[in-house]
Structure formats: C-alpha cells, structure tokens
Amino acid sequence: MCRNGRLGKGTYQRMAEEETLTRRERRIAARQSQILTAAARVFSQKGYAGATTREIAETADMAEGTLYNYFGCKQDLLIGVAEAYADDVVAYMQSLAGDSMGDMMRQLFAARFRSGRERRLFMVLLSEARLNPDIDHSKIQAAFYRIIEATEAMLTAAITAGRMRPVNVQVAARAFSATIMGFGALFELGGDIRAGLTADNDGIFSPDWLGDMVTDLYLHGLKLEE
Amino acid sequence: MCRNGRLGKGTYQRMAEEETLTRRERRIAARQSQILTAAARVFSQKGYAGATTREIAETADMAEGTLYNYFGCKQDLLIGVAEAYADDVVAYMQSLAGDSMGDMMRQLFAARFRSGRERRLFMVLLSEARLNPDIDHSKIQAAFYRIIEATEAMLTAAITAGRMRPVNVQVAARAFSATIMGFGALFELGGDIRAGLTADNDGIFSPDWLGDMVTDLYLHGLKLEE
Amino acid sequence: MCRNGRLGKGTYQRMAEEETLTRRERRIAARQSQILTAAARVFSQKGYAGATTREIAETADMAEGTLYNYFGCKQDLLIGVAEAYADDVVAYMQSLAGDSMGDMMRQLFAARFRSGRERRLFMVLLSEARLNPDIDHSKIQAAFYRIIEATEAMLTAAITAGRMRPVNVQVAARAFSATIMGFGALFELGGDIRAGLTADNDGIFSPDWLGDMVTDLYLHGLKLEE
Amino acid sequence: MCRNGRLGKGTYQRMAEEETLTRRERRIAARQSQILTAAARVFSQKGYAGATTREIAETADMAEGTLYNYFGCKQDLLIGVAEAYADDVVAYMQSLAGDSMGDMMRQLFAARFRSGRERRLFMVLLSEARLNPDIDHSKIQAAFYRIIEATEAMLTAAITAGRMRPVNVQVAARAFSATIMGFGALFELGGDIRAGLTADNDGIFSPDWLGDMVTDLYLHGLKLEE
DNA sequence: AATGAATGAGACTTCATTCAT
DNA sequence: TATGAATGAAGTCTCATTCAT
Numbered sequence: 001m002c003r004n005g006r007l008g009k010g011t012y013q014r015m016a017e018e019e020t021l022t023r024r025e026r027r028i029a030a031r032q033s034q035i036l037t038a039a040a041r042v043f044s045q046k047g048y049a050g051a052t053t054r055e056i057a058e059t060a061d062m063a064e065g066t067l068y069n070y071f072g073c074k075q076d077l078l079i080g081v082a083e084a085y086a087d088d089v090v091a092y093m094q095s096l097a098g099d100s101m102g103d104m105m106r107q108l109f110a111a112r113f114r115s116g117r118e119r120r121l122f123m124v125l126l127s128e129a130r131l132n133p134d135i136d137h138s139k140i141q142a143a144f145y146r147i148i149e150a151t152e153a154m155l156t157a158a159i160t161a162g163r164m165r166p167v168n169v170q171v172a173a174r175a176f177s178a179t180i181m182g183f184g185a186l187f188e189l190g191g192d193i194r195a196g197l198t199a200d201n202d203g204i205f206s207p208d209w210l211g212d213m214v215t216d217l218y219l220h221g222l223k224l225e226e
Numbered sequence: 227m228c229r230n231g232r233l234g235k236g237t238y239q240r241m242a243e244e245e246t247l248t249r250r251e252r253r254i255a256a257r258q259s260q261i262l263t264a265a266a267r268v269f270s271q272k273g274y275a276g277a278t279t280r281e282i283a284e285t286a287d288m289a290e291g292t293l294y295n296y297f298g299c300k301q302d303l304l305i306g307v308a309e310a311y312a313d314d315v316v317a318y319m320q321s322l323a324g325d326s327m328g329d330m331m332r333q334l335f336a337a338r339f340r341s342g343r344e345r346r347l348f349m350v351l352l353s354e355a356r357l358n359p360d361i362d363h364s365k366i367q368a369a370f371y372r373i374i375e376a377t378e379a380m381l382t383a384a385i386t387a388g389r390m391r392p393v394n395v396q397v398a399a400r401a402f403s404a405t406i407m408g409f410g411a412l413f414e415l416g417g418d419i420r421a422g423l424t425a426d427n428d429g430i431f432s433p434d435w436l437g438d439m440v441t442d443l444y445l446h447g448l449k450l451e452e
Numbered sequence: 453m454c455r456n457g458r459l460g461k462g463t464y465q466r467m468a469e470e471e472t473l474t475r476r477e478r479r480i481a482a483r484q485s486q487i488l489t490a491a492a493r494v495f496s497q498k499g500y501a502g503a504t505t506r507e508i509a510e511t512a513d514m515a516e517g518t519l520y521n522y523f524g525c526k527q528d529l530l531i532g533v534a535e536a537y538a539d540d541v542v543a544y545m546q547s548l549a550g551d552s553m554g555d556m557m558r559q560l561f562a563a564r565f566r567s568g569r570e571r572r573l574f575m576v577l578l579s580e581a582r583l584n585p586d587i588d589h590s591k592i593q594a595a596f597y598r599i600i601e602a603t604e605a606m607l608t609a610a611i612t613a614g615r616m617r618p619v620n621v622q623v624a625a626r627a628f629s630a631t632i633m634g635f636g637a638l639f640e641l642g643g644d645i646r647a648g649l650t651a652d653n654d655g656i657f658s659p660d661w662l663g664d665m666v667t668d669l670y671l672h673g674l675k676l677e678e
Numbered sequence: 679m680c681r682n683g684r685l686g687k688g689t690y691q692r693m694a695e696e697e698t699l700t701r702r703e704r705r706i707a708a709r710q711s712q713i714l715t716a717a718a719r720v721f722s723q724k725g726y727a728g729a730t731t732r733e734i735a736e737t738a739d740m741a742e743g744t745l746y747n748y749f750g751c752k753q754d755l756l757i758g759v760a761e762a763y764a765d766d767v768v769a770y771m772q773s774l775a776g777d778s779m780g781d782m783m784r785q786l787f788a789a790r791f792r793s794g795r796e797r798r799l800f801m802v803l804l805s806e807a808r809l810n811p812d813i814d815h816s817k818i819q820a821a822f823y824r825i826i827e828a829t830e831a832m833l834t835a836a837i838t839a840g841r842m843r844p845v846n847v848q849v850a851a852r853a854f855s856a857t858i859m860g861f862g863a864l865f866e867l868g869g870d871i872r873a874g875l876t877a878d879n880d881g882i883f884s885p886d887w888l889g890d891m892v893t894d895l896y897l898h899g900l901k902l903e904e
Numbered sequence: 905a906a907t908g909a910a911t912g913a914g915a916c917t918t919c920a921t922t923c924a925t
Numbered sequence: 926t927a928t929g930a931a932t933g934a935a936g937t938c939t940c941a942t943t944c945a946t
Contacts, residue, residue: 047357049275053941063907065943074941101448120357126411127353130346131273141417148419165450170422171439172448174412179401182408185352186400191367193374196396213397221447222327222398224391228917257930279916289932294917454938483909499809501727505937515911520938553900572808578863579805583725583798593869600864600871616900622874623891624900626864627857634860638852640808643819645826648848665849673899674779674850676843731920741928743922752920 032070035060036084039077044120048078048128075132079139082125085118086143090150097154101163102219104154110211112180119184126181148173179214228299228360258296261286262310265303270346274304274354274361301358305365308351311344312369316376323380327389328445330380336437338406345410352407374399405440454525454586484522487512488536491529496572500530500580500587527584531591534577537570538595542602549606553615554671556606562663564632571636578633600625631666710748713738714762717755722799726756726806753810757817760803763796764821768828775832779841780897782832788889790858797862804859826851857892 021029038060042051053074057064071077092111096104112118129140151173158164186193198205264286268277279300283290297303318337322330338344355366377399384390413420424431473481490512494503505526509516523529544563548556564570581592603625610616638645650657699707716738720729731752735742749755770789774782790796807818829851836842864871876883 045357046359047275047353049273050358052939057908064941065907065909066905068942069905123349123353123356126415127273127349130349130411130414130416131271132276133272137415138417141415141419144412144415145418148422152422163450164448165446167443167448168439171436172443174419174423175405175409175440175443178408178410178412179405180408181411182404182406183401184404185356185407185411186370186404188356189352189363189367189370190356191364192371193367193400196374196378197400210397213394214401217393217398217401217447218443219447219449220391221443221445221449222390222393223445223447224389253930278914290916291918291933292931295930300916479909497809498811499727499805501725502810504935516937517912517939518910521909526937575801575805575808578867579725579801582801582863582866582868583723584728585724589867590869593867593871596864596867597870600874604874615902617898617902619895619900620891623888624895626871626875627861627892627895630860630862630864631853631857632860633863634856634858635853636856637804637808637859637863638822638856641804641815641819641822642808643816644823645819645852648826648830649852662849665846666853669845669850669853669896669899671899671901672843673895673897673901674842674845675897675899676841730918735929742920743928743930744926746921747926 028070032080035062035067035070035077036080040081040084040121041117043078043081043124044117047124048074048132075135078125078128078135079143081121082129082140082143085121085125086146089147093147093150093154097157101158102215105215105218106208106211108211109180109183109214110207112184113187113207113210116188119188122181123185123188148177151176176218179218183210183214228301254296258306259310261288261293261296261303262306266307266310266347267343269304269307269350270343273350274300274358301361304351304354304361305369307347308355308366308369311347311351312372315373319373319376319380323383327384328441331441331444332434332437334437335406335409335440336433338410339413339433339436342414345414348407349411349414374403377402402444405444409436409440454527480522484532487514487519487522487529488532492533492536492573493569495530495533495576496569499576500526500584527587530577530580530587531595533573534581534592534595537573537577538598541599545599545602545606549609553610554667557667557670558660558663560663561632561635561666562659564636565639565659565662568640571640574633575637575640600629603628628670631670635662635666706748710758713740713745713748714755714758718759718762718799719795721756721759721802722795725802726752726810753813756803756806756813757821759799760807760818760821763799763803764824767825771825771828771832775835779836780893783893783896784886784889786889787858787861787892788885790862791865791885791888794866797866800859801863801866826855829854854896857896861888861892 035056039051039056042056042059045051046055053064053067056077057067060067067077071080093108096107099107112122125140125144128135129137129144152169155164155167155169155172155176159166159169187197194205197210261282265277265282268282268285271277272281279290279293282303283293286293293303297306319334322333325333338348351366351370354361355363355370378395381390381393381395381398381402385392385395413423420431423436487508491503491508494508494511497503498507505516505519508529509519512519519529523532545560548559551559564574577592577596580587581589581596604621607616607619607621607624607628611618611621639649646657649662713734717729717734720734720737723729724733731742731745734755735745738745745755749758771786774785777785790800803818803822806813807815807822830847833842833845833847833850833854837844837847865875872883875888
C-alpha cells in the first residue's frame, strides 16, 4: 500500500506556486510531467486497473523503478492526472470568458466531445475515484470541484449580466458538467449508440454539430414555444 | 479468458420467451437471479476489477465454484448485470407512459438519483464496457442501446402528441441519458460536489427536489424568457 | 493459456549462436538454465500435470513470479526441458562417433538406462507432447526429431562403412529409440518387471549388463544361427 | 482422496472367477464395463489429468455421480482400464500361440501399431502409473507384469521348441514389449517422426509393413551376415 | 538518480467428490 | 439406484512495489 500524501521525493505541490525554481526542481517537474502525460495516455486507453506500471513506464520512456522516484504509488499517478486534467479544463473555460453565453457553451461541449482520450479519461477518473478503495477520494473530488466551481462562476456571471434566466446555479453547473461527462461516456460506448448520432449528418459525426445541438437543448429547453 | 456466449449450463436466454418453465428451469433462473443480485451489489461497491468472485459468492451465500455452474466467467456476470439493469430501466420507463411530459421526466430523474447502487452501477458498466479489453463490448452496448431506444420512443411520442417541440430525438435521448448518468456519477463523487446540491434545501438532499430542478432546466432551458 | 513463442524477456534462442555474450545475457542464460534444471527434476518426479510451478520455483530456489520473468508459461518450461534434453542426447551420440558399432550401442543403451530421472523425463515429454492439448506439439516433436536424425546418421555411417547390414535406416533408428524409451519406461514401472531384470545378476541391477544384453539382441537377432 | 482398494460397491474382483452370477451382479458388471470403455476412450484422447469425470460420465451416457456407485475414485478407473487392457493383450497373445515365431511377432507388432487409441492408452497407463503420486502403482504394475509374463512364456516356448536361439528370456521379453510401447509412443508424436516412416512406402503408412520391418530387425539383427 | 530483476500476495477458474432428492 | 448441483481446495499467472547495483 501507498503511504498517502507522499508524492515521491518530488515537490509537486510547490511547482505551481513558486516562480523561482532551482535547476533541480525544474528537472523534477519535467520528469513528473513526462510521467503524468504517459499515465494519462495509458489510463485513458486501458483504465486504471488495466494500466500497468510497466506500460506507463515504457510510454514515458523510462524504467519502472524510476516512476517510484517521483510518485509514491500507482494511485498517486491517478491523482496527479486528475489534477492536471482539472487545470486544463479550468484554463480552457477561463479562456472562453469573453464569449457570449451560447458560444461559450458550444465551445465547451464541442471541445469535450472532440477528443476520445479526454472522454475516456473523464470516465476513468470518475469511476476510480468513487469505486476504488485504494484511492484517496478527496484529492480527485477536489480536482473535480474546481471544474464545477469554474462552471458556477461562468453561469453566475451570465445571470448577473442578465444574459441568462436566474436558475439554481449549483444545480445547473452540475447538470452541465454531468451532461458533458455522460455524453462523453455514452459516446465512447460506440456501436448503435454512436451510430444514432451520425445518421442524419451524412454519416459523418462532427463534434461541432453535436455541440450545437446540445447547446440548443440547454438554451431553449424541450417545451413547446407558445 | 472466457469463451463468450457460455452462460454456465443455464437457460438464461430462454427465460424471457417461455412461459411454462419446468421446475429445473425455475431453479436455475432463481439461482442466476440470486447471483446477479449479489454481483450487482458488489460491482456497484467495488467496481469490476475490485470485485472478487469470492466476495460475490459470499454475498450470494454460496461457494465460489457454484458461480461457475451458472455463469462461464466473471465478465458474463457483468453482462448479466447490464442486461438485468436495462430490463429494469426500460420497464420503469414504460410504466410511466401515461404521465405528462414533465411528470415523466421528473419521475425518471428522481428515480435514478435515488439509489446510490444504481448510480454506481451505471458508472461501472459504462467504464468497463469501454475500457476493459476482457469485456465483450457488444453485449453491454446492446443493453444500453435498449435504454436509449426506449427514451427515443418516449420523446417521439411526446413530439407527435404535440407536447414537445420537435428537437432532434436522437440527440435529445442521448443527452437525456447522459445527464442522468453523468449526474449520478458526479453526485456519487460526494464531498463538496454533493454538498452544493443540498445547501439550500435545509441541508437535506432530496432526489425529488433535484429531479424537479433538472426537469425545469430541460423543459425551459437557460435562455432568458422574453 | 500461454501466448506461444514468448520465453520471458530472455534471449534463449540466441545463446547457441552468439559467442560474445554481454553480462546481462550471461545472467539471463544462467537463470534460464537454473530454472530448466529445476523443472526437469520436478517434471521427472511428478509428471507435467503433477508438477506445480510452486515446487519448480522452490527447487530453483526462487520466487514463483521469477519463473515468469524467464518463461512465458508452464508449457514453455516443458519445451525448454525437451530442447535441453535433446541437446544432451545428440551431443552424447556425437561424442561416441569413433567407437565401433557394438560399443556405440552398448554405451547408448547403458547411458540411457542409468539415470532414472532421464528415463522418466522421456516418458513425460512423450506423453504430454501427445496428449496435453495445452502443449504446442511441434516444438517437442522437433526436439525428438533431432534425436532420431542423429540416430539415423549414426546408422547410415555404419552401413556406409560396411559395419552393418543395409536395413531400412528410418525404421531402425526409430526402433532403436523406441526400445530405449520403452525400456526406460518399463523399467521405471518397477516391481516384478524390474525384478526380472536383476535376478540372474546376483540381485544387483547393472545398466551396463542390460546394455550388453539388449545390444546383443539388436546385433544378432533372435533367429537360430544356422 | 480415495480410500484405496474400494471399487465402489461393486464386486469387480469376483467377476472373472465366478461363473454363476446373479442378475444383480450381471447388471453391476455391465455397468462397470460400460464405464471402463468410456474411461479408456477418454484417457486415450486426453490423458489421465486431462480427462474429466464429467466427460467420462458423458461418454458412458450417465451422470457423474453414478460413476461413484461403481468405482471409488478416478484412479480406480485407471486401474480398471489397465486391467482390462492387459486382459485383452494377453488373450490376443494366446490366440497366436500356434503361429510360427516370425508370424507371431509380425502379428503382435502390427496389432499394436494399428490402433492409435491403444498406443496412446499404453502411454497414459505407463506414465501415470509411474509419475502420479495419487495412483496405486502396484495394481498397474501387476497388469503390465501379466503382459510380460505372457511374452516370456511365448519366448520360452520358442526356445524350448528350438525355433529361437537361447537368449535371456527376461531381457528379451522386456525389450520386445519396450519396443512396441516406445514405437507406439514415438509414432503418436507425429510430425517428421512419423513422416520418415511413410516416405518410401508410396507415402502410405501401413502397420503391417512396419510390423514386417521391425520383426526383421528382431529376427536377424543388425550385424553383417558373414 | 536510474535501472529492472526479484518478489509474493492474491485473482480467477477447474474439477474430483459428496449428498440430498 | 441414478442424478447433478454444490462444494472448496488448489493451481497458474499477473503485477505493484522494493532494492541492490
């Protein structure tokens, strides 16, 4: 078992905060990033249980033992991946801040539908975070919470600016995230489920088209316009 | 590995078709049901990889070897659970057929938000179906597709009856399912994410209240009413 | 089941060809040899099915998992043992090349009758090669074939040199090998069967005496000398 | 484990000796014979370890539990098969008693080379008798010894009658049996080993041709005729 | 700091044997 | 007497983690 909280000998937590890194710290950060990139790829392809440390090490082009110089155990890799993922998503949301409500939603949906790796990673993070008793849930919860918070901020801004009707922001932010996650998961299932989404679009699936459709649902709802 | 298609010595597939079951067939069906109930419980608690056949057998109150008299291997248990789950959901949707659009949605959302076991099971089925190379994806895909089809039928009926505006039914059915799934998954994460959903409700989370909120979003959308 | 052809990470096949081995390759070869020696011992005592990987590992004085760093699965151990065994026998036959026909036969019979381990190993290889559906027959066939070929070469040389009458070499080589194998197996059975072979020799069995007797049969036949 | 010596509730041992069998005893004997026939078939196809009691029961067209009404355990089946096999071989040898030495040998070799099932059964009996620690060796030893004795008797008769030179009968009988057994095993290996035996015979293997060739070796030996 | 061989706990699965019906 | 479902011990193999080099 992994003594929790230990992230190898590294100084991962400090990285984001400190600007003046020594050469040693920069090397460590680079190594950790290299490992997390490999881990994200393998987790998204094989799931957490199916990913072996051997394959992660090979993907990161280093020996298995080296992983353990930078991360305490396999679950720390998952936590690291979750945090890096949340960083990306939050940064992307903030980059959209200036757009109109509809454009923002369209972008967000489309961006998340676009990459299979990301869709699968989402699924892995969610299900392992909840179900794997070896995993320290709180860290992954926190990562997801940062995404939810960013979404709440976005919606609150839109309501405050009078660009959206005053719904319950907490529910809406979660429904919004849930739709993206669930859609990604469902989409990844493939087969007839996916086929249904491409039939009337000349057989060619387009994340942007799908983003438009879902945005339309969220903006206008299902009710008859009177 | 498991030679697919073998479900022990049982006659699981015939169950749905034949009305007159011999005593032997009834006993086999009862045993399979007993096993699947146990498997669903353990999968939902531990995930697929984390569930051991030993624990499933203990939960089903039988010896480990007995499982294999009714199911060929562990993955057949997952497929069986997926099929039983889809049966339940579809049956539930059909039982709501007479309700108004809004009531139906409220019921559906609330019903799925209610049980933690079901929320987690959904997650397990999705992520294992996609990521576990040992699993025969097609069977689980098919189970999910039956749910999607039932949802499409529900929406089509509402549109035909003039109770809903004519959105793309395929997209809407998937978005709808995705929201339920994703919400369930997110909700299960717990921590602050869940806390946000209970704060304004005197700290007591209510599936029905949540169903109302999400239904409102889906019916009326986010846009300002003009 | 075992994906055939995988012999751990090792470079077993290259051993015979390369003269300049790196230190790593030498260590791997040494480990493989250590394992095969242990496997040969346990297989010869317990048979293939009766031999457990646990016991082989204990005999080789290493952990069970270590076996699998050098051999892909249990059957690869058997194949390795068969190949090493064929190597030994062929080398021994070639070392006798200069002897007279009768001496050669005497040596061969005696050498094979001497070691119980070898007699039993022969039996295991033969019966598993044929009857165990998990075993890749071709590899073990090939090992035996090398022994047959060496025997054919020996007989052909004797005929060409005019030291033997021109019998069908293919049949004779097989009959010769068969007699050794069968004798070994029968001998191993023990009890009265073995007792019969020692009675007139002061109760002390001697492989050399037995080699002489069988060689006499093969050289002179059973027919009355006219 | 099987309490040795118990052969179910049956009266197997008495069968051969008593002429006046009650109806019950005849039924038991018929059942046992039915089971042993099935067991011989499955053992010869799968080996002892590879044969399952389930398959033997299916082949005998009865339920698994029924086997245990007639035989105490799996190894008793093997012993029963060995005894029945020895009965057959001895009876066959005695039926040849009137033939000339050469004809007798030709018949014996050919008869044993003819049936693949018999060749494999021989191999199974031998290797399990020696290597399987669960098997009571003495019973199978005794069965084989009866074959050896019959062969000794045959050879002794030939020597006494002046039709054979006075070799060591015990060695010759064993060498003879060994050659048949070993040839059978080798032959069963197949591949190139078997191919070598068919090449110069228009590619069609004939047990009779092989019997002739081996008999010639045994009668005339390998030595140059001077 | 990097390596990768060694470790061994634990998972899934098979199957001989028992016994209630 | 025949049945066949239930049992559970035991086997092979995987893989996260450690540590000597």
